[in-house]
Amino acid sequence: MRNVKLVMAYDGTDFCGWQTQPDAPSIQGTLATAIGRITGEKVLPQGSGRTDAGVHALAQVATFRSESRIPVANLVIALNDILPGSIRVLEACEVAADFHPRTAAKSKTYRYRLYRPAICPPFFARYVWHHPYPLHFETMQEAAARIEGEHDFTSFAAVDPEKPRGRREVEAGGKPGEYSSGTSNVRTIFSSIWRQEGDELMYEVRGSGFLHHMVRNLVGTFLLVGKGTIHPEDVIAILRARNRSLAGATVPARGLYLVNVEY
């Protein structure tokens, strides 16, 4: 039985997210169907973590187990033949039987794209958040730097009362067991940077793991800083309060990209 690792890019716009859901097209489900057509096996591919509806990926990592002997190079071609153009397999390779793309991940990198000019070209509408309003960029950069390091990110996590906290963490790509309680909202941010690139402001963050909606809530909070509603140093007070209601709004999914998973 082989354990096959895939690196995938996808346009999340027309999917309900990574995870299979009844009656809605998911990345996981679409991939499972394509694998099934090639190998004849019923599999549920495992991802490095979920992405929400509308969130894109440049290099999501997934694995599936298969008895098939099809060479991995041919698998890439065959999968891309079957998958819709909005999902591409970039690479495939065989990995150790005990490799799991979520638990083996050391860190992940996300990017958020803000498009600044007054009119957003129709060809970008699915791939950026159009935000043409005045922003004080230097204070946003300052606020972003302040969240680097190890913090409890409860204030930036989705409040989702339907799900027990431990379970939500697993879904968000956290690593249960890494922290003492297994339900900790503590994460380490290795880098947190805003940069300007052409007509866009881009936020890029690399961390040990991310809670549900964490990147989108951080961006919403940095926008409060950029508008002057709060000060850069307030971000630390928001972190300490462990209170979602103090942070900014969740920005739209369409600007968010899972850029890379580091092992």
Next chain:
Amino acid sequence: MRNVKLVMAYDGTDFCGWQTQPDAPSIQGTLATAIGRITGEKVLPQGSGRTDAGVHALAQVATFRSESRIPVANLVIALNDILPGSIRVLEACEVAADFHPRTAAKSKTYRYRLYRPAICPPFFARYVWHHPYPLHFETMQEAAARIEGEHDFTSFAAVDPEKPRGRREVEAGGKPGEYSSGTSNVRTIFSSIWRQEGDELMYEVRGSGFLHHMVRNLVGTFLLVGKGTIHPEDVIAILRARNRSLAGATVPARGLYLVNVEY
């Protein structure tokens, strides 16, 4: 009564084309609804010509008549507020009462994009035709140059027996009356050029007017040249034959852009 001219960009993927159709979202119909919501008037905007389902525009020109006194700069903002992100109004201005965007057009420019690498990123899937197969580019450039000038393009026009020829010409953006019969398939091509740009081959053509499917059938024929199936000089023989069956296949709409309309 004002005659208002709009310059518009759109992602044609999710539309049945420019022209209003029953039970399918069109650019024209979506624009008409947005104008109606702003002015309270029922209008049918006129375009410089139709674009087919899936064909994009960087600068389609449309006009509509209105009693509304709303300043044109405000109209751009108001329309973009209502329209989906896949349709953007780039400019609005008031023009002479007798200006019609189709009959006043002196020429139009179209572009076709071929994406060449083995894997097409999901974010390009709607905006290029993925064609990773070997092509002899110099012979395609040579063939493209040969169609410059005045020719009868019957061999490159869609065969659509349901519609009388004269009507089809009007729909395709031709100018009835410009040629003696009013049903002529003669057009003048001012420039016809293939160029390489990054990972893409781009065909750009400027002409007095274009028959239905003409650009896509030209590209399909240039690909036959690029594959070595026919020679560059065969393009002239195909033109002379006035026989659609001799030309190449119609390439997919998603790679085609109406780039500009010249007045």
